[in-house]
Amino acid sequence: MTLTDERITAERLEELLADDSVDMAHRVLWLLLWEGEMRVLDLLSLEIGDVDLAAGRVTGVCGKAVPEGEGVLGERAVEMLTRLVGDRETGPLFARGSRALTWEQVMQTAGEKGLAIHEFRASGKLHRREEPGRDAETDGGR
Numbered sequence: 001m002t003l004t005d006e007r008i009t010a011e012r013l014e015e016l017l018a019d020d021s022v023d024m025a026h027r028v029l030w031l032l033l034w035e036g037e038m039r040v041l042d043l044l045s046l047e048i049g050d051v052d053l054a055a056g057r058v059t060g061v062c063g064k065a066v067p068e069g070e071g072v073l074g075e076r077a078v079e080m081l082t083r084l085v086g087d088r089e090t091g092p093l094f095a096r097g098s099r100a101l102t103w104e105q106v107m108q109t110a111g112e113k114g115l116a117i118h119e120f121r122a123s124g125k126l127h128r129r130e131e132p133g134r135d136a137e138t139d140g141g142r
Contacts, residue, residue: 008034008115008123016113017080025094025101026109028080033117034124035074040117044101046093048085053078 008016013034017027032043042061050060056078058071073081085093092100110117 007126008119010127013120013123022109022113023096024080024084025096026106028077028084029094029101029106030110030120031077031080032073033120034127035077036071036124037121038071040106040121041103044094044103044106048088048090048093051081051085051093053082053085 013030016022017031019027029040029043032038033040038058038061045062046058050058051073052059053073056073056075058066058073060066061071081093088095091098094101096105106117110120
């Protein structure tokens with residue numbers, strides 16, 4: 001497996017998110033990494049109760065409350081998370097069956113696509129910085 005230092009473009013992200021051969025838990029993780037500031041391990045630690053889908057936000061990470069205005073989820077992320085969670089009320093947010101995704105699984109799955117898992121977050125940050133009409137005031141300082 002060869003990992004590249006190439007940036008993940010918005011178009012490539014769309015292709016990856018549409019790839020039904022990849023488990024939904026991985027695709028949602030990739031989207032949240034792309035859209036936000038949370039680290040991989042923090043996302044992997046989330047429980048279903050740490051996310052308020054109705055409010056569209058992450059409310060807690062590793063037992064600590066997320067300050068109001070942070071942890072905001074995009075509309076697409078909420079929709080994908082809703083499908084991922086289904087009728088589960090408790091347990092790990094990012095799971096296959098009842099088992100939480102592991103660091104090794106997320107590294108392997110991204111690697112199978114020729115990517116490093118950290119590229120999703122890094123590329124999303126670059127994309128947000130380059131978006132026309134977006135500045136530090138309207139972007140929450142991202």
